[in-house]
Amino acid sequence: MASERQMRAPKGAKVLMVGAGGIGCELLKTLALSGFDDIHVIDMDTIEVSNLNRQFLFRQSHVGQSKAKVARDAVLRFRPHINITSYHANVKDTKFNVDFFKQFKVVLNGLDNLDARRHVNRLCLAAEVPLIESGTTGFLGQVTVHVKGKTECYECQPKPTPKTYPVCTITSTPSKFVHCIVWAKELLFAKLFGNKDQDNDLNVRSTNSDSSVQPIEDVFERKSDEDCEQYVRKIYDHVFGYNIEVALANEETWKNRNKPRPIHIKDVLPQKLCEQNGNLEDRRVDSSMVSAMSSLGLKNPQEIWSLRDNTRVFLESLMLFIDKREKDVGNLVFDKDDQLAVEFVTAAANIRASSFGIPLHSLFEAKGMAGNIVHAVATTNAIIAGLIVIEAIKVLQNDSCNYRMTYCVEHPLRKMLLMPVEPFEPNKSCYVCSETPLLLEVDIHKSRLKDFVEKIVKRKLGMNCPLIMHGSNLIYEEGDDLEDDIAANYASNVEKLLAELPSPITSGTMLTVEDLQQELSCNINVKHREDFDEEKEPDRMVLSGWSPTSSKKDVEVTTNGGSTAPEATSNDKHANDIEVARAESGDSVGNKRKLSEISVQTPPQANDGITSKEMPAEVLENDDEDDVVMLDGGWQIGKKKKLT
Numbered sequence: 001m002a003s004e005r006q007m008r009a010p011k012g013a014k015v016l017m018v019g020a021g022g023i024g025c026e027l028l029k030t031l032a033l034s035g036f037d038d039i040h041v042i043d044m045d046t047i048e049v050s051n052l053n054r055q056f057l058f059r060q061s062h063v064g065q066s067k068a069k070v071a072r073d074a075v076l077r078f079r080p081h082i083n084i085t086s087y088h089a090n091v092k093d094t095k096f097n098v099d100f101f102k103q104f105k106v107v108l109n110g111l112d113n114l115d116a117r118r119h120v121n122r123l124c125l126a127a128e129v130p131l132i133e134s135g136t137t138g139f140l141g142q143v144t145v146h147v148k149g150k151t152e153c154y155e156c157q158p159k160p161t162p163k164t165y166p167v168c169t170i171t172s173t174p175s176k177f178v179h180c181i182v183w184a185k186e187l188l189f190a191k192l193f194g195n196k197d198q199d200n201d202l203n204v205r206s207t208n209s210d211s212s213v214q215p216i217e218d219v220f221e222r223k224s225d226e227d228c229e230q231y232v233r234k235i236y237d238h239v240f241g242y243n244i245e246v247a248l249a250n251e252e253t254w255k256n257r258n259k260p261r262p263i264h265i266k267d268v269l270p271q272k273l274c275e276q277n278g279n280l281e282d283r284r285v286d287s288s289m290v291s292a293m294s295s296l297g298l299k300n301p302q303e304i305w306s307l308r309d310n311t312r313v314f315l316e317s318l319m320l321f322i323d324k325r326e327k328d329v330g331n332l333v334f335d336k337d338d339q340l341a342v343e344f345v346t347a348a349a350n351i352r353a354s355s356f357g358i359p360l361h362s363l364f365e366a367k368g369m370a371g372n373i374v375h376a377v378a379t380t381n382a383i384i385a386g387l388i389v390i391e392a393i394k395v396l397q398n399d400s401c402n403y404r405m406t407y408c409v410e411h412p413l414r415k416m417l418l419m420p421v422e423p424f425e426p427n428k429s430c431y432v433c434s435e436t437p438l439l440l441e442v443d444i445h446k447s448r449l450k451d452f453v454e455k456i457v458k459r460k461l462g463m464n465c466p467l468i469m470h471g472s473n474l475i476y477e478e479g480d481d482l483e484d485d486i487a488a489n490y491a492s493n494v495e496k497l498l499a500e501l502p503s504p505i506t507s508g509t510m511l512t513v514e515d516l517q518q519e520l521s522c523n524i525n526v527k528h529r530e531d532f533d534e535e536k537e538p539d540r541m542v543l544s545g546w547s548p549t550s551s552k553k554d555v556e557v558t559t560n561g562g563s564t565a566p567e568a569t570s571n572d573k574h575a576n577d578i579e580v581a582r583a584e585s586g587d588s589v590g591n592k593r594k595l596s597e598i599s600v601q602t603p604p605q606a607n608d609g610i611t612s613k614e615m616p617a618e619v620l621e622n623d624d625e626d627d628v629v630m631l632d633g634g635w636q637i638g639k640k641k642k643l644t
C-alpha cells in the first residue's frame with residue numbers, strides 16, 4: 001500500500017514521457033491513475049493497425065493519427081482535469097534541448113531504440129534530471145533508474161551490438177537456419193534488390209571463380225531482351241546450383257563437414273512456371289499488395305513448404321519484384337513488413353537450407369528470424385509501466401536508498417518473476433557521464449577523417465551533430481548554418497587521411513569530440529596501429545577505454561541471440577533471463593551481473609511490508625512456480641553497493 005506521502009508526491013510534478021507505444025500507453029494510463037497531473041508526452045509516430053492489439057488507448061479509427069495526441073485524448077477522457085501536453089515529434093529535434101528537459105522533475109522512457117535512448121540519457125545528464133529507462137522483449141523486461149552522480153547512467157555499460165556471424169559461415173558453411181536467413185536477407189536480397197553501389201561484404205559469386213578464365217558476365221544483370229522467367233531460373237541455378245558446385249570443389253572445406261547438395265531448377269521444377277500456375281499475366285496490379293503466396297494459392301504462413309513450393313515462391317516472388325515493383329528495385333532494404341520481401345527471403349533461405357541438410361522453416365518462423373521479432377506481451381508492458389511509476393515516485397521523494405533496477409524474468413526464482421537490484425554507482429570510465437578519455441587505435445595513413453566521423457563519432461559514440469577539435473584547431477563541424485567557405489573546408493578535410501589533415505593526426509594526438517545539442521564532450525587519444533584482424537576489426541579502427549570498471553570482478557561475459565529471438569544458452573537460466581532482458585531491450589550488454597550479485601529476497605510475509613529475508617541464489621534455482629510478486633515501498637533488499 002502506498003503511504004500518504006507517496007500518494008501526494010505526483011501532484012504538481014511535471015514529468016516527461018518519451019514514447020507512446022506499447023509501454024507508453026500503459027504508462028500514461030498508470031501515471032494518470034496514480035495522481036500525476038502534469039504529463040508531457042513525445043512520440044514521433046502515427047498509429048498503425050499492428051499496434052492495436054496491445055496499445056489499448058488506440059482504436060481502428062485512429063490509424064494514421066499521432067500516437068502522442070491520441071494517447072493524450074484517450075486518457076483525458078477518464079481523467080479530464082489533469083494536464084497532458086502532447087508532441088508529435090522526434091525527441092532528437094533541437095527544440096527539445098537542455099532547457100526543455102530542465103523543466104521536468106523526472107523523465108520516463110518508453111522507447112524502442114538505442115539511438116533515442118542514448119540521446120535522452122545525454123540530455124537528462126546535461127539537464128540534471130533523473131531518468132527512468134525501460135524496455136521489454138516478450139516476457140522479459142526491465143526498469144532502471146539513472147540519477148546523475150548517484151547511479152550508473154544509461155550508457156555506463158556498453159550496449160550489445162547485434163549478433164554477427166563469421167562471413168565464411170554465411171557464404172560457405174551454414175549450419176543453422178538463421179545462417180541461411182542472413183545469407184538470403186543480407187546477401188542475396190541486397191544483391192538483387194538493393195543499392196548496386198553499396199559494399200556487399202558477403203559477395204555472391206557472380207563471375208566465374210577460375211581466374212584463368214575470363215570473367216563471365218554478371219548473371220545478376222538482366223539483359224534487356226531476356227525473358228523474365230528465363231532470367232529468374234538462371235538466378236536460381238546460379239546461386240543454388242553453380243555456386244554450390246564451386247564450393248564443393250574446395251575439398252578441404254568439407255573434410256569434417258557434410259557436403260551440401262547442388263540444387264538445379266530442372267530437378268525441382270522441370271516445367272515452366274506459367275505452365276504450372278496457369279496464366280501469371282493475371283496477377284493483380286496494386287504493387288504494394290503483390291504476394292507470391294496469394295498468386296500461388298499458398299495460404300498458411302505457419303506451414304513448412306516443400307522444396308518444390310519454396311522453389312515456386314522463389315521464382316514467383318522474384319518475378320513479381322521485376323514485374324510489379326520495378327521502381328523499388330535498386331533501393332530496397334529488407335523490411336519485415338514487406339510481404340513479398342519476406343516471401344522471397346523465406347524461400348531462398350529454405351532452398352539453401354535444403355541444400356545444406358538444415359531443417360526447413362515456415363514463413364512465420366523465417367519472418368521472425370529475419371525481422372528480429374520477439375512478439376510483444378501486453379502484460380509485460382503493463383508490469384513494467386507499473387514499476388516505472390513506483391520508481392518515479394521514489395525519485396520525486398528523493399528516496400535514493402530505495403531506488404531499484406527491476407528485471408522481469410521468465411523463470412521465477414522462489415516465486416519471484418521480478419528481480420530487484422540495487423543500482424550501481426556511475427562507472428568512472430564512462431565517457432558519457434565522466435570525463436575519462438577514450439583510446440582509438442587506427443592506421444592514420446590509411447583511414448580518412450570521414451571514416452572516423454561516420455564509424456566512430458556517429459555510429460559508436462552516437463553523436464548527431466559533431467564537432468571535432470585537434471588542440472585549438474577545429475577540424476570538422478556539422479550544422480546548417482556554416483558559411484560556404486568553412487563548409488567547403490570541412491568537405492575537403494573529410495576526404496583526407498588522418499595523417500594528412502592540415503593539422504595532422506599522429507600517434508599520441510588527443511582529439512576532442514563534442515555534440516553541442518547533447519552537451520556531450522569527450523577526449524579521444526589516438527594510437528597509430530597497422531595490423532587489424534579483417535574479420536573481427538573490419539573498420540580498421542578500435543575504440544576502447546570504455547569498459548565498466550565499477551564491478552569488474554562481478555561481471556561475466558555472455559553472448560545472446562542478438563539478431564534472433566533470444567536463446568537461453570546458459571545453464572543459469574535465471575541469470576540468462578536477466579542478461580537477455582537487459583540486452584534485448586536495449587539495456588546492458590555483453591557484461592552481465594551474475595545472479596549471485598543480485599540480492600534476492602522473499603516478499604513481505606505479512607502486509608506490514610517489513611519482514612524480509614535474504615536468499616542465496618543457488619537455493620532458489622530449482623523453484624519453478626510462476627507467481628508474480630508485487631514490490632512495495634517497504635520491501636527492503638540487501639544492499640550491495642551504497643549509493644553516494
Ligand SMILES: Nc1ncnc2c1ncn2[C@@H]1O[C@H](COP(=O)(O)OP(=O)(O)OP(=O)(O)O)[C@@H](O)[C@H]1O
Nearest residue numbers: 019020021022043044045089090091110111112116
Ligand atoms: N526518436 C524518437 N522520438 C520520439 N518517439 C520515438 C523515437 N523513437 C521511438 N519512438 C517511439 O517509441 C515508441 C516505442 O513503442 P513500441 O516499442 O511499442 O514500438 P511500436 O513502433 O509502437 O511497435 P512495434 O515496433 O512493436 O511495431 C514508438 O511509438 C515510437 O514512435
Ligand SMILES: [Zn+2]
Nearest residue numbers: 153156430433
Ligand atoms: Zn555513464
